[in-house]
Amino acid sequence: MNCEVCQLKELEVEHFEIREVLRCILHTIVFHRALGLVRPKVIDLELFDITYVQCGDGELEKKIDEKIEQFISWVEKHPNKKSQVCISFYEVKNKHPSWFTNKTERLYWEQWYINLNVSQQQKVHSGKSHPSKIVVDPGDSLEERSARRAALETSLREVLFQIIKFVNEKKDHVPPISDGVVYFPYEVTIPSSSDSAFGMDMIKRMLQTGGHPTMLS
Amino acid sequence: MAPHSESGKLEQVVSQFLLKSLHIILDSRIPSLHPRDPTCDSRVRKSDKWFNLVLGDRPAALDNLNFWHRNLMDPMIIDIILVQQGTAISTSVGNLLSGSPGRTATETVIERWLVQFESPPRGTASQPSEGSAASYKKTYKKSIIFLRSLYLQTRLLPAYRIFKQLSSSSQPFNFDIIYKVSSFSEPFSRVEEEMMKEYRFVPIEALPGRLHVSVTYRPQLSEFNLQPLTTMPPKIISDYVGSPATDPLRYFPSSYKGDRAISFPSKVMHSPTSVPFQRPHSWTSGFHKPVVNHHLAGSPTVYRTSQMSYDSPSPPMERMQNHRRPLHQRAPFYDECQLSPPFSPSVSPSTPTYLRNSESPRQTRAISETAPVTIPSPISGRSSRYISPNFSDPSKLSLPPLSPRSTRLDNSSNESPSGMRLIKKPEASRADLGSAGQKVLKDNKDDSGRFSGLLSSSDSPRVGFSRSSSKLSFQDDIDDCDFSCPFDVDDVDPPDSRISQNVDWKRNLESTSMGRKSQDAAVGVLVHMLRTAPPLRQDSSCYSSRSLRAEVENDGVATTASGFFMPRRTSDALEELRSYREMKDLLLSKSGTRVLTREPP
Numbered sequence: 001m002n003c004e005v006c007q008l009k010e011l012e013v014e015h016f017e018i019r020e021v022l023r024c025i026l027h028t029i030v031f032h033r034a035l036g037l038v039r040p041k042v043i044d045l046e047l048f049d050i051t052y053v054q055c056g057d058g059e060l061e062k063k064i065d066e067k068i069e070q071f072i073s074w075v076e077k078h079p080n081k082k083s084q085v086c087i088s089f090y091e092v093k094n095k096h097p098s099w100f101t102n103k104t105e106r107l108y109w110e111q112w113y114i115n116l117n118v119s120q121q122q123k124v125h126s127g128k129s130h131p132s133k134i135v136v137d138p139g140d141s142l143e144e145r146s147a148r149r150a151a152l153e154t155s156l157r158e159v160l161f162q163i164i165k166f167v168n169e170k171k172d173h174v175p176p177i178s179d180g181v182v183y184f185p186y187e188v189t190i191p192s193s194s195d196s197a198f199g200m201d202m203i204k205r206m207l208q209t210g211g212h213p214t215m216l217s
Numbered sequence: 218m219a220p221h222s223e224s225g226k227l228e229q230v231v232s233q234f235l236l237k238s239l240h241i242i243l244d245s246r247i248p249s250l251h252p253r254d255p256t257c258d259s260r261v262r263k264s265d266k267w268f269n270l271v272l273g274d275r276p277a278a279l280d281n282l283n284f285w286h287r288n289l290m291d292p293m294i295i296d297i298i299l300v301q302q303g304t305a306i307s308t309s310v311g312n313l314l315s316g317s318p319g320r321t322a323t324e325t326v327i328e329r330w331l332v333q334f335e336s337p338p339r340g341t342a343s344q345p346s347e348g349s350a351a352s353y354k355k356t357y358k359k360s361i362i363f364l365r366s367l368y369l370q371t372r373l374l375p376a377y378r379i380f381k382q383l384s385s386s387s388q389p390f391n392f393d394i395i396y397k398v399s400s401f402s403e404p405f406s407r408v409e410e411e412m413m414k415e416y417r418f419v420p421i422e423a424l425p426g427r428l429h430v431s432v433t434y435r436p437q438l439s440e441f442n443l444q445p446l447t448t449m450p451p452k453i454i455s456d457y458v459g460s461p462a463t464d465p466l467r468y469f470p471s472s473y474k475g476d477r478a479i480s481f482p483s484k485v486m487h488s489p490t491s492v493p494f495q496r497p498h499s500w501t502s503g504f505h506k507p508v509v510n511h512h513l514a515g516s517p518t519v520y521r522t523s524q525m526s527y528d529s530p531s532p533p534m535e536r537m538q539n540h541r542r543p544l545h546q547r548a549p550f551y552d553e554c555q556l557s558p559p560f561s562p563s564v565s566p567s568t569p570t571y572l573r574n575s576e577s578p579r580q581t582r583a584i585s586e587t588a589p590v591t592i593p594s595p596i597s598g599r600s601s602r603y604i605s606p607n608f609s610d611p612s613k614l615s616l617p618p619l620s621p622r623s624t625r626l627d628n629s630s631n632e633s634p635s636g637m638r639l640i641k642k643p644e645a646s647r648a649d650l651g652s653a654g655q656k657v658l659k660d661n662k663d664d665s666g667r668f669s670g671l672l673s674s675s676d677s678p679r680v681g682f683s684r685s686s687s688k689l690s691f692q693d694d695i696d697d698c699d700f701s702c703p704f705d706v707d708d709v710d711p712p713d714s715r716i717s718q719n720v721d722w723k724r725n726l727e728s729t730s731m732g733r734k735s736q737d738a739a740v741g742v743l744v745h746m747l748r749t750a751p752p753l754r755q756d757s758s759c760y761s762s763r764s765l766r767a768e769v770e771n772d773g774v775a776t777t778a779s780g781f782f783m784p785r786r787t788s789d790a791l792e793e794l795r796s797y798r799e800m801k802d803l804l805l806s807k808s809g810t811r812v813l814t815r816e817p818p
Contacts, residue, residue, distance in 0.1 A: 032365045035358070037261065039271040040368055044381075051372040051381075053365075160373060164366040168419040171359045177269075 003108050004173050006166045008159050010082075010115040011152060018075065018118060020047050021156060022068045022085060025114050026188065027054045028160055029087055030064070032167040033110070035174075036182035048153040052160065057182060064188065071190040075118050078191070085114040086189040091175050106187075109173050112163075227353040228289060231334045231423060233267045234360050235293050236279050238332045238367060238430065239398065240264075240272050245371040246297045246328070247396055248384035250276040268361045270368065278398065289334050291400040297328035297376055299441060301392045325441070326409070328376050328434045329402065336426030352424040359421050360428070367418070367430065375438050382443070389446035405433070456735050740807055743800040750797055753790045 013021050024045060031040070034055045041056035054061065071085055090106040175184070243250050265271040301323045371377060376394070383390060405413065413433045421428040 028369060031369070032362060034365075035269060035361050037266065037269045037271065038365075042372060049378070051377065053369050053372065157373060160369065164370055165419075167362055167366055171362055174358070174362070177358065177361075 002173055003111060004170050005111045005113070006162075007113045008115060008162055009155060010117055011155050011159065012117045012119060012148070013152060014119055014148075015072075015075070017047055017152065018072055018116070019068055020045050021116070021152075022071065022114065023064065024050065024052045024156065025159060025163070026064050026068075026085070026087055027061075028052050028163050029112050030060060030183055030186060031055050032163065033089055033174075033186070034183035035177045036180070038182060047149070048156060050153065050156060050160070055183060060183065067188040067190060074191055080119070082115065082117050083191050085116065087112045087114070088187045088189065089184045090187065092185060106185075109175060223353060227356065227423060230353050230357050230360065231289055231428065234364075234428060235289075235332055235334075236264070236275070237268050237270065237272075237364055238330075239279055239293065239295060240275055241270075241364065241368050242295050242297075242330055242371055243276055243278065243396060244272060245368075245377055246380050246394055247276075248380060248394065250278075268357070268364050270361070270364055290336060292331055292333035294399050294402045295328075295330040295332070296326050296397040296399075296402060297330075298395050298397060299325045299327045299379070299392055299438075300395055301325075301441060301443075302446075325435075326405070327438065328374065328432060329405075330432050331430070333429045334423060334426055335420075335429055352422075356421065356423040356428075360423075363418065363421050363428075363430070370416075370418075370432075374432070374434055375436060376434065379438060379443055386445065390443065391446050392441065392443050456737055737807075740800075740804055744804055744808075747797055747800055747804070750793070753794055 008025065011021060024043075027043075031038070031053050034057075039056045041054040042051055043054055044051050067085075071083075075081075075083065088108045089110040090108045093105040093107050261271055262274070264275050265273070302321075379392070380394060383392075383394060410433075412435060414436050415431060415433045417429075417431040421430075
């Protein structure tokens with residue numbers, strides 16, 4: 001089975017926008033891959049005039065939020081870098097020890113890359129970022145900020161359309177739905193502390209998928 | 218073919234696909250079809266299980282889908298239509314309901330959805346039996362994914378924004394969204410086409426055919442002047458019955474005779490908000506529906522909810538009914554208003570919504586029809602909240618509401634036992650009074666409201682003066698109970714306590730009535746002062762009716778009373794006279810003839 005890969009359009013986000021943007025995109029992707037019985041939950045973004053849909057699964061929401069927090073911590077330590085958040089869907093295959101890992105084998109059948117360019121413009125602040133804290137750089141003018149915000153909103157909307165297009169175009173690789181399972185097993189990968197480890201993760205995944213990932217532009 | 222054959226199952230999948238698509242689209246476009254709160258409804262219906270997407274109750278329109286959509290090959294065209302008011306806004310709900318011919322409505326198709334199952338003609342090469350034993354299962358799985366994306370897509374298109382406006386705000390708007398489902402539709406004009414964009418979903422494989430879904434939509438809706446409807450300026454009525462601005466220092470006797478006929482209707486007349494029947498409320502979106510029918514293509518399969526009366530949930534009918542229903546509800550409600558001033562029509566059901574609009578912007582509009590029923594309770598809560606704390610403070614009990622003491626003469630003897638009881642035990646009774654007052658408040662909200670009416674807007678007739686005899690006894694109860702008024706006669710209290718009462722009272726008066734925002738409340742208090750003011754001369758014969766009453770009730774009152782005034786100086790008295798004169802002038806200017814009629818004979 002091929003592993004379909006989707007590279008989403010790069011988004012230029014400010015630090016305080018990361019949470020909302022990531023939540024929106026990750027939940028949208030998972031919603032399209034939650035093929036079990038789902039009660040959709042419609043969420044209006046606060047920073048943008050965009051509505052997205054969640055699965056309505058509390059556990060899922062919590063896990064995604066945790067990952068987002070980890071990513072934000074990473075971003076704080078590595079400012080002004082282009083980063084990627086990857087969400088992968090896999091199938092659990094026969095358990096057999098291999099030279100690489102003696103855990104159950106994961107067969108990744110789909111990967112999404114969320115490309116973010118975080119512009120770190122805020123002043124140095126404490127490690128913990130409160131969700132409601134919005135740090136504003138007084139250097140930027142109001143027009144610039146609103147223009148950037150509008151551009152991000154348009155881009156985010158385009159990303160969501162991109163997701164819709166992708167899920168409708170590629171359906172054959174989706175595994176069959178198991179009874180009682182709401183969403184496929186997934187994994188959210190954020191850049192780890194060192195770049196090399198991130199690269200290793202990528203190689204590991206490529207080896208596991210067993211094929212050359214098709215890149216969508 | 219057997220009913221459970223592949224094609225039969227495929228037909229079922231396609232049929233349910235159409236229904237589900239329609240459900241998703243209508244749910245995100247038509248406010249009245251929006252369920253109350255899908256998250257609260259935890260049960261999973263049979264229709265929810267289709268495509269693993271729980272959407273809640275299906276609109277009744279879907280039940281009739283099979284009625285007109287006989288052939289699965291027929292396209293299902295869903296038009297989302299924006300209806301806008303064309304004429305000046307009428308402030309009369311009656312006009313709205315009657316569908317005044319003066320109103321015009323503009324209809325614009327802002328979205329057209331096309332859902333069609335395209336099947337190749339029979340006899341072509343691809344047959345369903347070709348290795349597609351489970352093709353309907355594949356179709357089903359792909360449909361699940363597709364419907365997820367459709368669910369999201371409907372929320373990303375521009376029309377969703379105005380749907381959100383309509384459904385989340387309790388304010389009326391100058392537009393509404395309706396829909397039309399048919400198997401064919403008039404093509405757009407060239408001009409219209411140029412203004413619209415098209416989005417085609419990737420066709421879903423449904424061997425032997427395919428499911429096509431596309432939408433033609435207006436990318437910009439800003440050209441439509443979509444605004445909340447302001448039929449009248451939101452006026453903040455600061456002295457409405459039960460408001461904190463009015464003097465909450467009211468006293469309620471424990472033995473309220475229960476007279477109900479108060480003159481609140483006249484207060485209603487004065488109210489700028491007028492009678493609720495004539496006041497427009499937040500259901501304007503449905504008023505034009507009877508008018509909207511004119512230029513639809515004459516097709517037997519046209520499916521307009523405005524024509525269908527199959528079920529009350531149909532949007533226009535529902536709204537029409539909702540227009541009427543609250544009025545009917547309000548009719549007995551209005552009668553109650555006479556009993557319960559906090560719910561007086563000047564504070565009609567919509568007023569709190571109006572005033573509290575800023576507080577609850579997210580209030581779902583679908584709940585608007587329940588607003589008239591649910592609103593009164595907060596008001597009553599509010600009024601009692603404002604009232605009761607004052608009664609917990611015994612010192613504030615010393616400032617009773619306005620009551621015409623002149624009328625107490627005749628019936629005072631009737632109430633003397635209670636009055637005696639209360640007068641004889643001032644200290645203890647205060648606490649009792651506090652609790653009694655509170656109890657009375659809680660039990661008789663109308664009483665509190667009535668008294669607030671007494672103390673509030675001076676342009677409303679004073680309630681007490683139009684009472685029947687039973688009302689007089691009620692006043693006596695009040696009068697009897699305001700033993701703590703320093704001007705009252707009390708044979709039990711020693712003079713110094715009376716003095717302190719006076720001082721307290723005066724302090725209270727100054728701090729309360731003078732310091733309060735509402736002039737009207739102060740006026741009420743001052744009127745009472747005028748009426749209960751002691752004479753300047755320490756002469757028992759100069760006492761007003763109050764002294765007579767005192768004599769009737771208590772012997773030897775005069776001496777006590779006169780003794781009470783001993784420490785006061787002439788200058789104080791003169792000053793007081795001056796202030797009383799001012800108050801009187803003020804009263805006269807404000808209250809007009811009413812005060813004059815209340816002068817003691």
